Amino acid sequence: MFKYMKMLFLAAACTVLTLGAVSTVYAQRVKMNLVYDGVSHKYDEEEIKIKVNGKEITGMDVPAVSINGRTMVPARAIFEEIGAEVAWNGGTQEVYIIHDSDVVTLQIDSNIGTVNGYAFVMDTPAKIVNDRTLIPVRAAAEALKYNVGWDDATRTVTLDKNVPKPPVVEEKPENDGYGNEVDDKINTDIEAEDELIGVKSVSVPASATSDQIFTIKANEEIEDFETFILNDTRLVVDIYNAKNNVSNSNITKTNSSVVTAVRSGQFQKDPVYITRVVFDLKVGVESEVRLSKDKKSLEVEFETNSVHSVDVLKQGKSEIIEIYGDTAPMVEAELAGWPLRLIMDIPGAVSELDKNLGVSTKFISSMTAEQYDNKTVRITAELNENIEYEIYYKDDYAVVEIKEATIDNISFDEDDDIVVLEGAGSIDADAIVDFDDFNNGTYIFYLPDDYSDIYGKGTIFVDSKYIEKIEVGVKNGKTYIELTEKRSISVKIKEKKGKLQLQISAPEISGEKIVVIDAGHGLHDNGASANGLIEKEINLDIVQRLYEYLEDDENIKVYATRLDDSYPTNISRAQLANQAGADLFVSIHQNTGENLDAKGTEVLYATHEGETSGLTSKVAAQTLLKYVCDAADTENRGVKLRNDLIVLNQTKVPAVLIEVCFMTNEDDVEMIERSKNRDAIAEGIYNGIVDLLARYD
Ligand SMILES: [Zn+2]
Numbered sequence: 001m002f003k004y005m006k007m008l009f010l011a012a013a014c015t016v017l018t019l020g021a022v023s024t025v026y027a028q029r030v031k032m033n034l035v036y037d038g039v040s041h042k043y044d045e046e047e048i049k050i051k052v053n054g055k056e057i058t059g060m061d062v063p064a065v066s067i068n069g070r071t072m073v074p075a076r077a078i079f080e081e082i083g084a085e086v087a088w089n090g091g092t093q094e095v096y097i098i099h100d101s102d103v104v105t106l107q108i109d110s111n112i113g114t115v116n117g118y119a120f121v122m123d124t125p126a127k128i129v130n131d132r133t134l135i136p137v138r139a140a141a142e143a144l145k146y147n148v149g150w151d152d153a154t155r156t157v158t159l160d161k162n163v164p165k166p167p168v169v170e171e172k173p174e175n176d177g178y179g180n181e182v183d184d185k186i187n188t189d190i191e192a193e194d195e196l197i198g199v200k201s202v203s204v205p206a207s208a209t210s211d212q213i214f215t216i217k218a219n220e221e222i223e224d225f226e227t228f229i230l231n232d233t234r235l236v237v238d239i240y241n242a243k244n245n246v247s248n249s250n251i252t253k254t255n256s257s258v259v260t261a262v263r264s265g266q267f268q269k270d271p272v273y274i275t276r277v278v279f280d281l282k283v284g285v286e287s288e289v290r291l292s293k294d295k296k297s298l299e300v301e302f303e304t305n306s307v308h309s310v311d312v313l314k315q316g317k318s319e320i321i322e323i324y325g326d327t328a329p330m331v332e333a334e335l336a337g338w339p340l341r342l343i344m345d346i347p348g349a350v351s352e353l354d355k356n357l358g359v360s361t362k363f364i365s366s367m368t369a370e371q372y373d374n375k376t377v378r379i380t381a382e383l384n385e386n387i388e389y390e391i392y393y394k395d396d397y398a399v400v401e402i403k404e405a406t407i408d409n410i411s412f413d414e415d416d417d418i419v420v421l422e423g424a425g426s427i428d429a430d431a432i433v434d435f436d437d438f439n440n441g442t443y444i445f446y447l448p449d450d451y452s453d454i455y456g457k458g459t460i461f462v463d464s465k466y467i468e469k470i471e472v473g474v475k476n477g478k479t480y481i482e483l484t485e486k487r488s489i490s491v492k493i494k495e496k497k498g499k500l501q502l503q504i505s506a507p508e509i510s511g512e513k514i515v516v517i518d519a520g521h522g523l524h525d526n527g528a529s530a531n532g533l534i535e536k537e538i539n540l541d542i543v544q545r546l547y548e549y550l551e552d553d554e555n556i557k558v559y560a561t562r563l564d565d566s567y568p569t570n571i572s573r574a575q576l577a578n579q580a581g582a583d584l585f586v587s588i589h590q591n592t593g594e595n596l597d598a599k600g601t602e603v604l605y606a607t608h609e610g611e612t613s614g615l616t617s618k619v620a621a622q623t624l625l626k627y628v629c630d631a632a633d634t635e636n637r638g639v640k641l642r643n644d645l646i647v648l649n650q651t652k653v654p655a656v657l658i659e660v661c662f663m664t665n666e667d668d669v670e671m672i673e674r675s676k677n678r679d680a681i682a683e684g685i686y687n688g689i690v691d692l693l694a695r696y697d
Contacts (some may be wrong), residue, residue: 030043035129036130047063052082053159054160057077059077065134070124073135078141079144082099082159093107095126097140098230103115124139197241199277200247202216202217202246202251202262203217208256212256212258212302216277216298218297222296222297224239233280234280234281243275244276249263249264258282259279259280259285263280285303288301305325305348306349307329307346307350310322312361318402319363322394323346325349331346335389339382341383342389346377349375351369353377363387364381365383386405387405388405388406389401406457407456407457410460411460412462418502419470421499422498422499432446439559439561443467443485457472466486466506467486467504471484489507490505512556514581514582515559516558516577517547519543520587527539529663538672541678545678545679549683559576570647578653585651585656587655590660592662592663599634599661603622603624604641605620608652624689624692625638632671632681634661
């Protein structure tokens with residue numbers, strides 16, 4: 001079951017009764033042409049004033065205007081007044097408003113915004129008007145828990161803090177617009193108050209020099225929590241279904257070298273209780289949050305390191321870069337071109353190094369150090385020639401050993417996008433194992449043995465629209481060839497006269513369709529649990545089987561959001577589908593209901609703009625529903641419109657979420673427990689996907 005998403009139902013603009021004395025208002029008129037949605041609109045209305053906490057905002061570079069009955073304002077002028085930070089991402093066309101620990105995201109022309117990852121709906125979206133970004137002031141301010149008012153007499157919008165919040169109406173559609181009733185099960189995640197756990201206390205480290213572990217204690221087992229970093233300077237821990245009873249809710253004496261304060265509070269009560277604990281951090285801190293053995297507490301561990309010196313020595317044919325920290329720094333290195341350089345990143349560290357490290361050797365022409373971001377030290381070596389490198393660790397320093405690259409017998413045909421391996425007569429092409437890790441931007445091929453005597457080790461940079469570089473090395477006794485992807489690619493392995501060829505192309509050019517599949521939940525997020533079944537495990541089992549069916553199909557390129565017990569965020573699951581340019585996104589979940597008789601399969605989809613004909617989300621939902629019901633012999637519960645789920649509303653490609661069965665129903669449980677049935681479901685979904693892709697080719 002999907003975690004219940006908070007929906008803010010935006011009240012219609014209030015009509016304020018103007019009773020009593022009539023005041024004389026000298027209102028100015030705003031007359032201008034507003035260009036938006038590709039059309040110029042004549043605008044001639046009385047000016048709209050904005051008051052924030054009683055103070056009128058003047059000097060806005062563009063005036064507030066009314067579009068479709070909603071007041072639209074330039075974000076910065078208004079929200080910086082309340083102490084918020086406003087940021088703009090031109091790539092994704094998103095406006096971010098960051099206030100205390102809240103993050104509101106509005107996308108141009110999208111009716112769905114998010115607050116701390118929870119979706120809300122607005123009737124008028126943010127728009128580009130006369131080349132400026134205007135946002136709906138009410139939707140954004142209410143998302144930040146401001147009270148928004150409208151005085152019709154003076155045409156003034158008021159934003160006030162610390163005023164009791166108007167009641168939030170939860171949107172609960174009665175049916176999905178296709179005659180299917182939407183049942184109550186979306187509310188079953190809301191725990192009755194007596195089922196809530198209590199968060200009791202936060203303990204601090206013994207001293208600034210001891211292990212930097214903070215412990216958040218609860219009275220019962222913590223079932224669900226989420227953590228994220230805000231502005232690089234705050235770690236937020238959200239504990240679900242939890243009442244805040246923390247005795248020390250504002251800790252300023254932290255006994256810590258890295259955390260300056262810890263605050264706890266009841267972040268939310270409706271629809272789900274969330275206790276939020278916020279850690280204010282110094283620079284250069286990495287953190288890990290884990291459940292204790294008895295699951296009654298969360299341990300929050302912080303690590304920091306300072307990098308204070310770098311030495312470069314000659315050793316035989318190698319050069320040795322020694323990087324010293326308080327403890328041995330972890331190094332993540334990467335070769336980059338051009339100019340050819342070795343980038344060495346040290347996460348969770350503060351730089352005490354000079355900017356210019358004054359190094360000049362056979363391999364290195366210069367070396368610099370910088371605090372790359374709040375938590376990463378970056379050391380960059382400009383190189384005189386192509387090298388290979390190896391990283392290892394000593395007591396209190398890290399070693400990056402560099403030597404001349406030995407990569408050989410591998411070339412790249414830039415005209416035809418082929419990686420050519422010479423002298424491959426003894427290599428069985430069928431024994432090559434490949435894995436496209438598009439989530440991490442790499443496509444790796446493992447040869448059946450160690451062939452470093454033929455191919456050596458090293459990196460070559462290529463000029464291609466598909467890949468950036470080719471790296472050759474040895475892992476676990478096998479030579480690997482790793483391509484760094486610039487986009488989604490297909491690779492076909494061919495044998496030709498003692499050569500191996502890796503033919504690269506775009507999936508759409510080689511005739512392949514791209515399918516992204518998603519196993520719901522994962523890691524700390526179990527999803528629903530009932531009758532001894534854990535939802536995340538069933539979802540994963542079906543997805544692993546489905547992945548194999550899809551991978552074996554020559555006409556399909558498949559990516560999975562996860563193939564193990566990990567937790568990609570819901571946004572990143574949708575983004576994978578968007579970035580891959582998927583033809584179809586399929587998310588797998590299981591249902592639960594308070595009514596134990598409720599059983600069967602339903603498929604959810606959302607309204608996607610521009611999906612009017614061909615393969616739409618709704619058509620995909622209808623087709624896959626039929627295939628799953630046939631394969632699993634489950635009751636057909638219909639397709640349901642659900643615009644509140646991030647994996648459905650943030651995907652820009654046809655997307656469905658299959659609720660395969662009810663883990664709370666005896667018949668469904670008996671069915672899903674058998675691996676034979678889970679395999680039949682995976683095969684059914686596969687057949688449904690093939691059917692869809694063929695019909696809408
Ligand atoms: Zn679920």
